[in-house]
Amino acid sequence: AGTAAALAPADAVVLAAEDPLAALQRLATAWRRALGAQVIAITGSTGKTSTKDVLAAMLAPHRRTVATRQNLNTEIGLPLTVLSAPPGTEVLVLELAMRGAGQIAELTTISEPDVGLITNVGPVHVELLGSVEGVAAAKAELIAGLHAGATMIVPAGEPLLAPHLRADLRTVPVGPGGELTEADLDGLELPFDSAHMRQNAVAALAAARAIGVEPSGRIEVALSAMRGQQRQMPGDITVVEDCYNANPMSMRAALDDLQRSAPGRKVAVLGDMLELGPDAAAHHAAIGEHARAAGVDVLVAVGPLSAGLAADHTVADAEAAAALLPGLLSPGDTVLVKASRGIGLERVVEALA
Structure with missing residues (x-):
């Protein structure tokens, strides 16, 4: 007191x-x-x-x-x-x-x-x-x-x-x-x-x-930060910033939206989904399969659990993803960035701004 x-x-x-x-x-x-x-x-x-x-x-x-x-x-x-x-x-x-x-x-x-x-x-x-x-x-x-x-x-x-x-x-x-x-x-x-x-x-x-x-x-909706907002980046790149949280349900929904809405190439930067327990590896593998079924053209996996996505590119952390991604993109691409909050994938979005 x-x-x-x-x-x-x-x-x-x-x-x-x-x-x-x-x-x-x-x-x-x-x-x-x-x-x-x-x-x-x-x-x-x-x-x-x-x-x-x-x-x-x-x-x-x-x-x-x-x-x-x-x-x-x-x-x-x-x-x-x-x-x-x-x-x-x-x-x-x-x-x-x-x-x-x-x-x-x-x-x-x-x-x-x-x-x-x-x-x-x-x-x-x-x-x-x-x-x-x-x-x-x-x-x-x-x-x-x-x-x-x-x-x-x-x-x-x-x-x-x-x-x-x-x-x-x-x-x-x-x-x-x-x-x-x-x-x-x-x-x-x-x-x-x-x-x-x-x-x-x-x-x-x-x-x-x-x-x-x-x-x-x-209905004038102001969505909270990092919950699926679309951001236009230099070079005619569209980023879907959805990196506040992630789990198998929300990952599938985000990939389905990417498949439906992206007019050009579909790029997904997906990080670890945390706190999934003993089935974590199976959940990550299933998301990798879902990404391919959703027509993702370039899949980047971020983190040790996401190595199970069988991605085109696998990196250790958000910093490595931020360094890699700009070289993979072309004008007209739509990039989904999604992971559990602890992965810090907003750093990938910042690298494109």
């Missing part, structure tokens, strides 16, 4: 606590209740941030909305997001991240959501959770933590979540065969047309409707 007081301005209030983290979390819950805002909590193996960005854009013209910024989605970041909401905030859109069991439950307890949304379940953090069933159980802590009568949005037909659904919640399945599908996006003008982003938009639309908002017209 003495150190905190010494660092604070003379007119500041200093709150001393034996457990500062627990105090921060309790303050966030108290402010969430004082605001009286509706809270939408989003988790999932992939697409959390993009879905949050789309939902915030859908809500902004209708409600005073505060959404998670950057990566403030942990046991520290989420309370800071809640506490950043000014008086008069009507909706909080919160991203819930996790790396192990119990963490989603903790974030749900802090935020007391009115609407829960799980984007999907896949082999992410398997190294920590043991199996994809363990991943599903960890994500489903959001379902368990909702109050009776709340709305829960889930991917339609996901068997891994079925054992966790509750009869006292309003469950809304979305996607093919669900209550909401891509057809419900008709009439909305979205700044993207990739399949996985449109699926994220369907889930976001379900969440908006759950709190009585009907989006319409053009």
Whole structure:
């Protein structure tokens, strides 16, 4: 307390606590209740941030909305997001991240959501959770933590979540065969047309409707950094900068988008997917096969795990990839850059700027 007081301005209030983290979390819950805002909590193996960005854009013209910024989605970041909401905030859109069991439950307890949304379940953090069933159980802590009568949005037909659904919640399945599908996006003008982003938009639309908002017209989405933005580089090179995170599901989706949208040669710079557990080698080999099936013309693998991609070029790290790539490119190429965050592939993008 003495150190905190010494660092604070003379007119500041200093709150001393034996457990500062627990105090921060309790303050966030108290402010969430004082605001009286509706809270939408989003988790999932992939697409959390993009879905949050789309939902915030859908809500902004209708409600005073505060959404998670950057990566403030942990046991520290989420309370800071809640506490950043000014008086008069009507909706909080919160991203819930996790790396192990119990963490989603903790974030749900802090935020007391009115609407829960799980984007999907896949082999992410398997190294920590043991199996994809363990991943599903960890994500489903959001379902368990909702109050009776709340709305829960889930991917339609996901068997891994079925054992966790509750009869006292309003469950809304979305996607093919669900209550909401891509057809419900008709009439909305979205700044993207990739399949996985449109699926994220369907889930976001379900969440908006759950709190009585009907989006319409053009949706002005500002996607968070390194989540699939296209950047035009010198030499008529298009870069898809998607190097914030990666797992088998998101890798396949990104490669499918590259196949569909690239007008010229397709170049993929793919780095290691981390925390995949004992099946990591098989997952990387499968991504290499998927890249070839997607018509990738030049495949560059970055990192020891990615050596299993059977790529045209294999390098040890991001620095080596940044040095190699400019010499491989021609005008009109589209370059996908994707890996887990720890690989640091943004350095490859910077080398092309």
